[in-house]
Amino acid sequence: MVEVLALGVLAVAAASLNAAFAGRPAEPFHEVARLLTTQRRVPARADMLLARVGVISLPVAAALAALVVPFGDRAAVDTSIGVVWFNAMEVVAWASVWLAGWGVNSAFGLVGGYRFIAQGLAYELPHMFALITAALAAHSLDLRVIGDAQDGLWYAVWMPVAFAVYLMSALAMAFWGPFGHPVGDDLAGGAALELSGPDRVVFLAGRYGLLTVSAAVAVPLF
Template sequence: MPESMPETVLTTVPAGWAVLAGIVLCALAFFAAALDSALSARAEGAGRGGWLAPAWSTVRLLRQRRRTVVTADTLLLRVGAAGMLVGSFLMVAVIPLGRWTLADLDVGVVWFNTVDVMVWALVWLAGWGANSVHGLVGGYRFLAHGLAYELPLMFALVAPAIAAGSLRVGDAAGAQDRLWFVVWMPAAFVIFLIGVTGFSVWGPFAAAVGADVAGGVLAELSGVDRLVLQAGRYAFLAAGAAFSVPLFLGGGAGPFLPEWAWVVVKTVVVLAVLVWLRRKLPVFRPDRFLEFGWVVLLPAAVAQDLVVSLVVVWKG
């Protein structure tokens, strides 16, 4: 780490605070689901309705009886579904809320990337375990999308780490005291958000749960199984939006409000943009996006890392 960039001091809170972190994550996930429902209702001409739709859907799914097809691997199916929700909690563990964090890991950026790679296995298990053609097709679609977004996402995560001289998430936030990384790392920021929508199986990357394959990996899920996988998608979207704050948006930096409040405000803004964009972008065909990812996104991410490296070397 360069001498001119001192290590950021974070306070690691007791494990009991994980309950509060889980509540905040669930609140952000519910906000994303409610906003998505409200925008859908508005697009269908239903006025202001839709904000409470996630609550009614939760109640309905909790009362719904679980069902599976013949010879389904129930264990794999439920591990894949529930793992989405668990993975989002693991991701939040390394995100500082102002000066507080659950886990101040020296390799926090790598931890984030490791958890997002887990989604590959989780979505695949949900599709494979259902013993359904539609679920299997959905799983294959997600893997094809993953091949296109994952490597550019890895290189996009490298850019803030190079600039901060550290893989600690707190150091990346502390290195932006004068200029947020999003200003001079726009390509990395955009590619990062593309990766977030990718591992959240969201928006342009929703082909894995497409209506043309009867819901894909969701086709045979019902009751609690369907609820936790859907909640996991929104929770991952919220966790990815939250991670962009210390990585690109200055962490808790901002006037008047306390640091933790700025983290929440910035997260809500990024999350709202991601939800809004779902209706503005078409669903990407996996085969075409695979070419775009390797031909456009990957070189752009590498070029961004090169620019950041040159700036760091120039500054000494």
């Protein structure tokens, strides 16, 4: 529970920092207040059950991934396969975004969902290689053991290529920055186009959550 709450705080901090760099430090809070008081828009012939399953499962996947992130020598879930669990929750996000794009019955939304599937497939292999490189060096899939194995020298120093690959692929898995094509402006918002009101708040929270937990996992990994 502590890890999930920390993830939420860090996600809000990330949103605020992103807005601060754009010169609008209060924008995340204003936007959340606006969306929470906005009526949901339901497109014609939309399957909103599928869409909302996708929307809700996105932050849930990020929160579940956070359960294996160690804080010191402790993690919410005591497991020896933290690396596998973290990567599995990232894959759940593929289905989440695709369902959100498919369910709203929008061409742009559907293309955005398929874009994320294609992007995930393209970057999953190098992402897994980066994760396994750190795991092999520590002889463990436990994020706590991997972190402890770096007492002498950080893996980022003597595995700079794996570290760079992880940072790039983690951005792709969280569809941020140059990898934000699933919700790109060229698709008028893509998978998030038809999401409004609380649905959009939850979807965006999940997106910030994915970015935050990916950054958090980078600490014990490298």
